[in-house]
Amino acid sequence: MQGKNVAGEEIKLKRIEDCLWEIPRQGGMRVPGRIYATEKLVADLKEDNSLRQVMNVAHLPGIVGYSLAMPDIHWGYGFPIGGVAAMDFDDGVVSPGGVGYDINCGVRLVKTSLVFNEINEKIPQIVETLFSLIPSGVGAEGAIPKLSKENEKRLLRDGARWAVEHGYGRAEDLEFMEEGGRLESADAELLSDRALERGLKQVGTLGSGNHFLEIGRVDEIYLPHVANALGLFPNQVVILIHTGSRGLGYQTCEDFLKVMNHAMAKYGIQLPDRQLACTPIRSAEGQDYLSAMAAAANYAWVNRQVIMSLAEKAFLRALSISPAELGFSLIYDVCHNIAKIEEHMVDGKKRRLCVHRKGATRAFPPGHAQVPNAYRQLGQPILIPGDMGRYSYLLVGTEAAMAKTFGSTCHGAGRVMSRAQSKKQSRGIDIDQEMARRGVVARYQGRATMAEEMPHAYKDVAEVVETMDLAGISKKVARLRPVGVIKG
Amino acid sequence: MSERGPGVREIDHTADLGIEVEAAHLPQLFSAVAEAFYGLIADPEGIEPSEEIEVSAKGEGWEELLHSWLCELLAQFNLKGFVGKQCEVTTIEPGRVEARVKGERLDLKRHRFYTEIKGVTYHGFRVWQQDGKWHARVIFDV
Numbered sequence: 073m074q075g076k077n078v079a080g081e082e083i084k085l086k087r088i089e090d091c092l093w094e095i096p097r098q099g100g101m102r103v104p105g106r107i108y109a110t111e112k113l114v115a116d117l118k119e120d121n122s123l124r125q126v127m128n129v130a131h132l133p134g135i136v137g138y139s140l141a142m143p144d145i146h147w148g149y150g151f152p153i154g155g156v157a158a159m160d161f162d163d164g165v166v167s168p169g170g171v172g173y174d175i176n177c178g179v180r181l182v183k184t185s186l187v188f189n190e191i192n193e194k195i196p197q198i199v200e201t202l203f204s205l206i207p208s209g210v211g212a213e214g215a216i217p218k219l220s221k222e223n224e225k226r227l228l229r230d231g232a233r234w235a236v237e238h239g240y241g242r243a244e245d246l247e248f249m250e251e252g253g254r255l256e257s258a259d260a261e262l263l264s265d266r267a268l269e270r271g272l273k274q275v276g277t278l279g280s281g282n283h284f285l286e287i288g289r290v291d292e293i294y295l296p297h298v299a300n301a302l303g304l305f306p307n308q309v310v311i312l313i314h315t316g317s318r319g320l321g322y323q324t325c326e327d328f329l330k331v332m333n334h335a336m337a338k339y340g341i342q343l344p345d346r347q348l349a350c351t352p353i354r355s356a357e358g359q360d361y362l363s364a365m366a367a368a369a370n371y372a373w374v375n376r377q378v379i380m381s382l383a384e385k386a387f388l389r390a391l392s393i394s395p396a397e398l399g400f401s402l403i404y405d406v407c408h409n410i411a412k413i414e415e416h417m418v419d420g421k422k423r424r425l426c427v428h429r430k431g432a433t434r435a436f437p438p439g440h441a442q443v444p445n446a447y448r449q450l451g452q453p454i455l456i457p458g459d460m461g462r463y464s465y466l467l468v469g470t471e472a473a474m475a476k477t478f479g480s481t482c483h484g485a486g487r488v489m490s491r492a493q494s495k496k497q498s499r500g501i502d503i504d505q506e507m508a509r510r511g512v513v514a515r516y517q518g519r520a521t522m523a524e525e526m527p528h529a530y531k532d533v534a535e536v537v538e539t540m541d542l543a544g545i546s547k548k549v550a551r552l553r554p555v556g557v558i559k560g
Numbered sequence: 561m562s563e564r565g566p567g568v569r570e571i572d573h574t575a576d577l578g579i580e581v582e583a584a585h586l587p588q589l590f591s592a593v594a595e596a597f598y599g600l601i602a603d604p605e606g607i608e609p610s611e612e613i614e615v616s617a618k619g620e621g622w623e624e625l626l627h628s629w630l631c632e633l634l635a636q637f638n639l640k641g642f643v644g645k646q647c648e649v650t651t652i653e654p655g656r657v658e659a660r661v662k663g664e665r666l667d668l669k670r671h672r673f674y675t676e677i678k679g680v681t682y683h684g685f686r687v688w689q690q691d692g693k694w695h696a697r698v699i700f701d702v
Contacts, residue, residue, distance in 0.1 A: 149576060149683030149699055173678040173701045210676040211641055211666065270638055280676040281702060319638055322678040322701075326631060329682065346682035490572040491675070491702065520674045560676070 083123045085114065091143070091543045095123060100344070101130035106138040108477075110539050113143050113531070116488060125152040128344045132157060133352070134164020136418055136425060140477055142432050143539040144486030144531065148172075150347030153431035156480045159353060161413065161424040165341070166358045167350035168332060168365070170428030172409040173325040175365055176372035177283075177316030179406055179455040180249075181466060181552075182380055183302075184387070185399030186309035188289035188555065194391060195287065199513045199556040201386040202285060206379055208278040209517030209560035215276025215378055224272055228260035231370035232377045240276075240381035241402070247444050249405040250434060253373040255366035262364040263320070264327050271320030271371055276378035280521055280560030283315040284460060285383060287556035291463060294548040298450050298468055302403055304550055312464055312552065313379050314457050316409065317372040324368045328361045353426050362411065362426075369410060376405060403466075404444075404453035408433045408483035416478050427478050435469030435481040435546045443469075454546050458485045458533030460525060460559070461510040464552045465537045472544040481546040482537065485530035498523035507557075516559040525559070568596040571699065577675065578684075578699040586622070587649035589687070589694040590657055593626065594633055594647040598663065600700065601637065603672035607645040609662035616658040622687045626696055629657050630680040637677075641665040675702050 077083065085093040088106070093114060095105035105126040109117065117123055122145050129151055130139035136158045145154035150169035159165055191198075207215050216238075227234035232253025236243050246252050260268070278285060290308045293299045304310075317324075332349040335357045336342075341350065351357040384400040391398070411428045418425075436443050436452040443452045451468035458464050462485075473479050489497070503522050507514040516522050540546045571578030579596045583589035598604060617632045619625035636642045644663035651658040666673060679701040686697045 149681040149701060169682075209668070210673060266635060266639070281678075323635075323638075326679050333682065346685065349682065491577060492570060492572055517668065518673050520672075521676075524675070 077118060077121055077124060081124065083127070089543065091539045095127055097130070101127055102132070103130050103135050103138050105130050105141070107141040107145065108539055108543055108545070109143045110535060113535065113539065117145065120147040122147045122152040125150070126155065128348060129155060129157050131343055132159065132165055132167065132348065132350060133341060134160040136160055136164070136423070137478070140480070142480070142482040143536045144431065144482045144484050146486045148430070150345055151428070151430045154482065154486060155430045156432045156477060157428045158416065158425040158478045159428070161353055161426055164353055164426060165350035166353045166361055166411055166426050167348055167428065168325050168328045168361055169347045169349060170430050171325070171365060171411050172430050173322040174316035174409050175321035175324060176369035176407045177409040178372060178376065179312060179314045179408070179457055180376050180380060181403040181453070181455050182311040182313070182383070183304060183399070183401055183403050184309045184311070185397065188307045188309050191309065191391065192555070195513050195556045198287065198387060198390040199515050199558060201390040202383060203515040203558045205382045205386045206278055206285060206558065207276070208558055210280045212277035212279060212560060213273035215382065219272055219275060221268065221272070224268060225260040227275070227374050228263070228367040228370050229258055230254060231258070232373040235374045235377035235381070240378045245377065245402045247446070248402045249373060250407055253377065253405070255369050257363050258366035258370050259363035260367045262360050263324055263367055267320050267323035267327065270323050271318070274318040274320065275375055276382060277318060277375070278315050278379065278558070278560055279318050280518065282525055284557050284559045285379065286312040286457070286460065286464070286554045288312055288464060288552035288554050290550055291553035292551040294550065298549045301450055302453065302549070310552055311383055312455065312457055313376055313383070315375060315379065317368040318375065320371050321368040324364050328364060331357055332361070365411065369407065373405070404455065406433050406455050414479070416474065425478065427480070429480055431483045432480045433483045434479055435473040435477070436479050437469050437471045437474055454481055456482060456484060456533060456537055459527040459530040460514070460554060460557050461507060461512060461527035462533060463554070465533065465548060466550045466552065467537065467546040467548055469546055470544060473546060477545055481540045485533040485536060487529055488531050489529040491524040494526055494529035495520065495523045497528055498526050512554050513556045514559070518560065521560060567592055576681070576699050577702050578697065580697045581695065583694050586694055587652050589696055590626065590629060590649050590652060591647040591659065593630065593696050593698065594644060594659070594661065597630060597633060598644045600675055601677060602643050602666060602674055604645055606671045607643050608664050609645045610664050611642070612660055612662045613642060614658065615661055616656065618656050620655065623685060625655070625657055626687050627680060627682070627685060630698065634677060634680060643671070677702055
């Protein structure tokens with residue numbers, strides 16, 4: 073299959089499997105590119121620059137196997153969004169652009185004991201209370217007033233544990249986050265004053281753009297034994313939280329892009345796009361970035377933990393019930409913008425790799441040591457938010473993911489429309505009415521953000537998730553339908 | 561692409577927002593890029609030039625300088641909520657730029673807010689001269 077992208081170039085794709093395509097190695101590419109997509113999704117890709125970006129990533133020193141793209145791939149900057157690149161720990165590079173500005177942007181899913189039909193009339197009230205308790209939107213601040221600089225550094229070191237120790241959530245929550253909600257290599261001293269200052273007031277805030285908190289109901293179950301083991305039942309009320317490290321993470325990315333852009337020449341690295349700026353993993357700059365990134369990742373876990381705790385408070389207040397009746401409990405928390413040091417089998421040999429996932433989710437199989445004990449037989453839960461009007465999915469990881477994608481899968485719907493196009497299409501639409509028509513009560517800070525994020529701007533997440541299911545990389549467990557949403 | 565005032569075009573990019581700016585000379589390029597940048601954050605119509613701040617940046621080469629300059633403006637927005645309306649470049653020489661920016665702090669009740677900008681990317685970042693004019697192309701992560 074072929075077609076011309078926005079730059080007028082034609083990138084030829086070779087079909088490997090039903091839902092897998094390859095860009096053969098050419099020019100300065102060190103490995104081929106591989107894209108998971110249905111025929112329909114591939115047709116959309118030819119129109120933008122994302123395939124070129126898959127090729128550019130293949131130029132990075134030490135890249136192993138393939139420059140990979142998940143079916144929600146869309147045109148990013150440097151790395152495509154939906155990109156996965158694994159680098160050899162000894163010979164490879166680490167790239168802040170392969171993680172993104174929003175370090176450890178991620179999603180968590182919380183279950184409750186509530187049945188949707190029994191509380192549906194109270195959804196507007198719950199949404200209103202959530203909106204008043206969780207600071208949202210641009211410049212949102214103040215969920216934790218008077219956070220001192222020392223405490224900020226502690227939370228950057230300790231991650232989600234810090235939040236639990238300060239009364240946000242419960243100790244058992246920590247088990248249900250990647251890395252237990254804390255990357256050990258974190259070093260807050262490597263963050264700039266500006267990053268620290270930006271982080272000070274934003275802990276426990278949702279932010280703007282595509283971030284949200286969604287109340288959903290379990291709409292369909294595909295793997296009953298897994299859903300059952302996770303404590304899910306039809307029509308159950310669940311909460312999905314999507315946010316990241318806020319200004320502290322963005323600033324850290326910016327600071328290190330600058331550092332690496334200057335340092336690249338020293339290491340003799342030349343790249344087709346400066347946004348791919350990188351240095352060897354073992355270099356001082358590479359190690360510093362990984363430790364700074366880890367601190368920002370810890371911040372994001374604290375952020376989601378605090379928001380979850382505020383959400384519990386909102387439900388208790390709006391429904392006037394006890395915590396036992398509410399049964400608020402974390403199912404899992406995933407990161408989809410991160411670089412992790414992991415061990416993978418490559419050509420029959422165990423290798424230590426730095427796996428960049430930018431808009432991609434870890435998808436570890438049953439039996440993997442990093443899957444929580446309680447889920448060890450099931451595989452790692454994967455949370456895929458769709459656009460705010462349709463549905464989201466819960467999946468589990470598989471052995472095929474380990475063999476083919478360095479234990480990775482998709483992360484969301486992926487945009488098909490630019491923000492400007494989406495706004496244009498939203499003109500004249502009553503956003504509240506449109507959301508109500510879809511059965512969703514929405515509260516939001518800015519109309520412009522909503523207009524950019526309307527369902528029409530996104531691919532149908534069902535097709536994205538289906539692609540990975542057909543390819544055997546992740547298996548669908550349940551579909552969640554939104555009934556309420558708060559956004560920045 | 562869509563027009564965004566004289567010399568400024570918005571680039572349609574699926575995930576992010578970009579601008580392409582054309583100006584008669586270098587000081588004008590820097591001020592036009594700054595004003596276009598603020599125009600992505602909020603509707604300039606509602607912003608009053610009631611407060612003035614001084615912003616300076618350093619960087620080798622015009623591209624690096626423009627990038628640093630935008631990062632500084634973004635930092636002023638992120639730390640103080642400052643949104644500019646008029647920008648006057650007072651000094652520009654190899655290695656540094658200084659400017660006075662008039663505007664005010666974003667107030668969601670009074671201003672029409674558009675987009676939170678997360679970062680100034682290096683992706684496709686360019687400053688170039690063509691037909692006696694200065695041009696710049698910037699893609700922001702939003």
